[in-house]
Amino acid sequence: MSVLRIRHLYHRYGLTEVLADVGLDLHAGETLALVGPSGCGKSTLLHIVAGLLTPSEAEMQSTFRKVSCVFQEPRLMPWKTALDNIALGLKALRIPKTPRRRQAAELAGRMGLATGDLEKFPHELSGGMQSRVSLARALATNPDLLLLDEPFSALDIGLKAELYGLLTEQVGRFNTAVLMITHDLMEAVRLADRILMMVPEPGRLVREFPLAIPQAQRSSTWVYQTTAELILQDEVRIGFGLSEGDITSTEPREQIRHAGCAV
Amino acid sequence: MKPLAWLRGAMASALSYLWSGWGAVTSLLLFCALWEYGGQVYGDLVLPGPVATLSQLSMMFSEGLAVPELAISARRALYGLGLALAAGTALGLLAGRSMTAAMVSRPLATLLLGMPPIAWLVLAMLWFGMGDATPVFTVFIACFPIAFIGAMQGSRTVDNKLRDMALSYRLPWWMMMTDVHLPHVTSYLFPAWITALGVSWKVVVMAELLTTVDGVGAALAVSRTQLDMAASLGWVVAVLGLLLALEYLFLEPVKRHVERWRTEPTS
Numbered sequence: 001m002s003v004l005r006i007r008h009l010y011h012r013y014g015l016t017e018v019l020a021d022v023g024l025d026l027h028a029g030e031t032l033a034l035v036g037p038s039g040c041g042k043s044t045l046l047h048i049v050a051g052l053l054t055p056s057e058a059e060m061q062s063t064f065r066k067v068s069c070v071f072q073e074p075r076l077m078p079w080k081t082a083l084d085n086i087a088l089g090l091k092a093l094r095i096p097k098t099p100r101r102r103q104a105a106e107l108a109g110r111m112g113l114a115t116g117d118l119e120k121f122p123h124e125l126s127g128g129m130q131s132r133v134s135l136a137r138a139l140a141t142n143p144d145l146l147l148l149d150e151p152f153s154a155l156d157i158g159l160k161a162e163l164y165g166l167l168t169e170q171v172g173r174f175n176t177a178v179l180m181i182t183h184d185l186m187e188a189v190r191l192a193d194r195i196l197m198m199v200p201e202p203g204r205l206v207r208e209f210p211l212a213i214p215q216a217q218r219s220s221t222w223v224y225q226t227t228a229e230l231i232l233q234d235e236v237r238i239g240f241g242l243s244e245g246d247i248t249s250t251e252p253r254e255q256i257r258h259a260g261c262a263v
Numbered sequence: 264m265k266p267l268a269w270l271r272g273a274m275a276s277a278l279s280y281l282w283s284g285w286g287a288v289t290s291l292l293l294f295c296a297l298w299e300y301g302g303q304v305y306g307d308l309v310l311p312g313p314v315a316t317l318s319q320l321s322m323m324f325s326e327g328l329a330v331p332e333l334a335i336s337a338r339r340a341l342y343g344l345g346l347a348l349a350a351g352t353a354l355g356l357l358a359g360r361s362m363t364a365a366m367v368s369r370p371l372a373t374l375l376l377g378m379p380p381i382a383w384l385v386l387a388m389l390w391f392g393m394g395d396a397t398p399v400f401t402v403f404i405a406c407f408p409i410a411f412i413g414a415m416q417g418s419r420t421v422d423n424k425l426r427d428m429a430l431s432y433r434l435p436w437w438m439m440m441t442d443v444h445l446p447h448v449t450s451y452l453f454p455a456w457i458t459a460l461g462v463s464w465k466v467v468v469m470a471e472l473l474t475t476v477d478g479v480g481a482a483l484a485v486s487r488t489q490l491d492m493a494a495s496l497g498w499v500v501a502v503l504g505l506l507l508a509l510e511y512l513f514l515e516p517v518k519r520h521v522e523r524w525r526t527e528p529t530s
Contacts, residue, residue, distance in 0.1 A: 047427075050431045051430070051431070052427050052430055052431055067431070067433075068431075068432065069428065069431040069432070071424070071427075071428060073424065075424055075425060075428040077425065077442065077443070077446070078524055078525075079446035079447075079524040080442070080524075088429075088432060088434075088442070089432045091438065091442070092432055092433055092434045092435060092438055121523075121524040122524075123524070123525075141432075147431075
């Protein structure tokens with residue numbers, strides 16, 4: 001089974017330490033949410049996992065073969081039509097033009113993109129459509145590890161719900177592992193199997209919250225309640241600056257991680 | 264059905280493109296009116312008007328004088344230009360990929376750009392003699408830095424976010440080139456190429472005037488010694504006509520096609 005294992009990851013920009021002793025495991029089929037305030041190093045960590053940054057120090061092991069990213073902004077190529085944007089990853093895998101366009105069009109259909117939209121350039125599409133294209137581009141290669149950098153943060157709740165559905169369907173179907181960044185706790189509670197809380201200065205993981213109920217069985221009520229309970233946790237309150245205080249746990253982090261929480 | 268629709272679309276857009284040329288035609292005609300006025304004031308000996316010039320030009324064409332000379336000049340200009348665009352664009356793209364290379368080559372390109380073509384011409388006459396190589400080299404060296412700087416600027420300004428995205432999708436190097444860099448760089452290249460095209464014609468005529476026995480420049484030298492103003496202006500008009508035709512019938516439509524992702528189609 002594919003796994004991503006990170007231990008003792010440190011990263012510095014110049015003299016500033018942005019990540020300190022970060023460690024996590026991610027297995028196939030699992031969704032892991034990294035939550036934390038802005039500037040806590042979540043994006044840096046994701047960029048490292050995506051291979052876009054080399055950490056200053058780390059023990060990293062990944063057996064995932066196909067990694068896809070969805071970024072906060074859609075990041076579509078303005079000179080490619082929606083269809084060719086979706087097919088980008090397939091082109092990188094050297095799939096010939098006709099089959100890759102057919103595959104992309106089929107996926108686009110499932111993602112709720114109309115046939116007429118596929119020949120449009122990104123600037124002719126609405127923001128919501130661009131987000132769909134961006135997600136479709138990531139899913140087109142059937143990745144075994146999907147990295148999400150707050151891709152839903154600028155979307156309205158209806159569109160969010162729809163894209164959540166598409167995402168979980170894909171994850172269920174292909175046993176994809178997902179590492180997602182969000183500062184929206186409710187989103188994390190809705191989608192993740194485990195939530196990791198990060199705090200800044202330097203960016204580190206302070207607590208893990210495993211979620212007891214499988215993703216498919218979560219009702220809206222459960223999501224609201226769990227989110228509310230999560231917000232009452234000390235690490236979360238202090239991390240997001242809702243309460244005064246320091247997170248000065250001297251216990252080895254591994255122990256805290258496996259202690260879990262009752263939510 | 265589909266090719267037919269495509270053909271119809273292409274024809275419609277070609278017609279609308281030509282139709283959009285009326286503005287340009289109007290401004291050219293206005294210029295001709297001013298020219299005609301100047302001609303009437305100063306007389307045919309000093310400044311023959313557009314009518315006299317064009318009739319002289321059409322005579323040159325019908326006597327078979329114009330086409331061979333224009334072909335010779337065009338060949339030299341396009342050889343030099345082609346070489347400059349190929350080398351300048353390729354090297355500029357490479358230089359843009361590295362900060363160091365860009366910093367090193369930028370002042371050199373400025374230096375080349377600032378060097379007057381006439382100075383190169385003198386050097387080229389000494390190096391290559393009075394043959395084809397002199398005008399071709401001068402055109403090359405005058406156009407090279409224009410293409411180089413355009414390509415380097417384009418290559419340096421590629422959106423980092425798009426590049427990160429492309430890297431995260433493990434795009435192979437050739438796709439990084441064709442799918443990420445080139446489409447962006449093109450929007451910097453086209454204006455540079457159009458400028459280089461204009462420069463190539465100016466320089467080739469100048470080089471021929473001083474060094475060769477054929478081509479438009481040489482013909483201009485002859486008409487000057489004969490004090491034939493109408494013929495001189497005729498040659499100038501012929502060169503400018505070719506330049507306008509190349510830019511507006513070839514480069515501009517290509518540019519519009521390549522950059523159709525920028526704006527909505529107008530029709």
